[in-house]
Amino acid sequence: MSKKVLVLAETREGALRNVSFEAIAAAKQVSDGGEVVAVLLGDAVSEFGAELINYGADRVVTVEHPHLKHYTSDGYGQALMAVVEQESPEALVFGHTAVGKDLSPKIATKLQSGLISDVTAIEGEGDDAVFVRPIFSGKAFEKVKNKDGLLFFTVRPNNIAPLAKEERSGDVSSLSVDITNLRTIIKNVVRKSAEGVDLSEAKVIIAGGRGVKSADGFAPLQELANLLGGAVGASRGACDADYVDYSLQIGQTGKVVTPDLYIAAGISGAIQHLAGMSNSKVIVAINKDPEANIFKVADYGIVGDLFEVIPMLTEEFKKV
Numbered sequence: 001m002s003k004k005v006l007v008l009a010e011t012r013e014g015a016l017r018n019v020s021f022e023a024i025a026a027a028k029q030v031s032d033g034g035e036v037v038a039v040l041l042g043d044a045v046s047e048f049g050a051e052l053i054n055y056g057a058d059r060v061v062t063v064e065h066p067h068l069k070h071y072t073s074d075g076y077g078q079a080l081m082a083v084v085e086q087e088s089p090e091a092l093v094f095g096h097t098a099v100g101k102d103l104s105p106k107i108a109t110k111l112q113s114g115l116i117s118d119v120t121a122i123e124g125e126g127d128d129a130v131f132v133r134p135i136f137s138g139k140a141f142e143k144v145k146n147k148d149g150l151l152f153f154t155v156r157p158n159n160i161a162p163l164a165k166e167e168r169s170g171d172v173s174s175l176s177v178d179i180t181n182l183r184t185i186i187k188n189v190v191r192k193s194a195e196g197v198d199l200s201e202a203k204v205i206i207a208g209g210r211g212v213k214s215a216d217g218f219a220p221l222q223e224l225a226n227l228l229g230g231a232v233g234a235s236r237g238a239c240d241a242d243y244v245d246y247s248l249q250i251g252q253t254g255k256v257v258t259p260d261l262y263i264a265a266g267i268s269g270a271i272q273h274l275a276g277m278s279n280s281k282v283i284v285a286i287n288k289d290p291e292a293n294i295f296k297v298a299d300y301g302i303v304g305d306l307f308e309v310i311p312m313l314t315e316e317f318k319k320v
């Protein structure tokens with residue numbers, strides 16, 4: 001049965017997040033030829049509508065309001081529920097991002113629906129779609145089917161390929177929503193680090209652990225990340241030791257990432273770290289200890305001193 005699917009698109013620092021395009025592709029797969037409607041919430045977001053259509057959305061609905069400039073679950077919740085009431089979708093797709101993780105259970109509760117969270121792959125199409133999601137901190141995968149009622153799922157960034165971008169046509173309309181009774185109003189956001197590639201969407205991550213030994217020790221990792229257009233990440237060991245900020249922490253209690261290339265330098269491979277990166281497409285581990293646990297999940301292992309290996313890699317990549 002064809003479904004109307006609502007996709008929550010996200011912007012970050014003045015650009016659409018890639019996960020929005022991935023969610024549209026996922027929506028197409030389950031829609032069975034039904035309409036895919038992307039939703040944009042913010043204070044000035046209608047300019048992004050055309051791009052969402054070029055990536056496969058049939059239509060875009062925007063809700064613009066000064067209180068939607070920054071994410072709050074109250075504000076976004078009110079705006080999104082107004083769109084749901086207008087559109088009456090049969091399915092909803094969000095990114096499994098900080099926003100999606102916060103908002104999806106709230107909306108699912110309001111709609112009294114189930115929620116399939118953190119989907120990394122979809123097998124089959126339409127009503128036959130089977131959703132693959134990691135369980136037990138990524139040690140196993142389960143396959144879930146929606147039995148009946150509203151289909152609601154979140155997709156993990158970097159796992160579902162977006163549709164090819166091409167000139168497409170579709171309507172971009174706005175819905176006026178009175179955002180009221182907010183319990184939180186964000187006046188200003190002070191970022192610790194606004195620069196660089198977003199860790200959760202980075203295609204290349206150079207991650208350092210306690211083996212990096214100091215904040216300055218991260219400089220060669222940053223140089224390699226810059227060269228490859230990637231981002232620097234870290235183990236909790238490195239964050240606890242104050243070498244880098246906790247915003248870079250990868251793992252069970254940090255960010256979950258799925259880059260094309262993950263280079264782990266001076267990281268032992270504790271189970272809590274693996275929970276955040278073991279689904280990376282190619283893992284390269286650099287560690288002095290040949291028995292280090294990280295080698296069990298690595299596609300390529302280099303036993304050696306990271307302060308020798310990383311600069312050698314950088315020099316080699318410069319030649320490419």
Ligand code: FAD
Pocket residue numbers: 208209210211212234235236237238249250251252253254255265266267268269270271272273276286287288289292304305306307
């Ligand atoms: P270590 O375990 O100390 O490993 C350092 C490694 O560097 C060693 O293997 C050593 O051989 C190697 N090394 C040293 N010098 C060099 C060199 N010059 N060249 C190459 N290799 C070198 N951890 C996370 O990462 N993310 C999480 O989200 C997380 N959540 C947690 C949640 C809970 C509830 C708990 C209890 C723990 C959590 N941890 C998490 C902590 C985790 O258990 C480990 O303590 C942590 O991952 C260890 O960090 P590390 O690998 O950098 O340090």
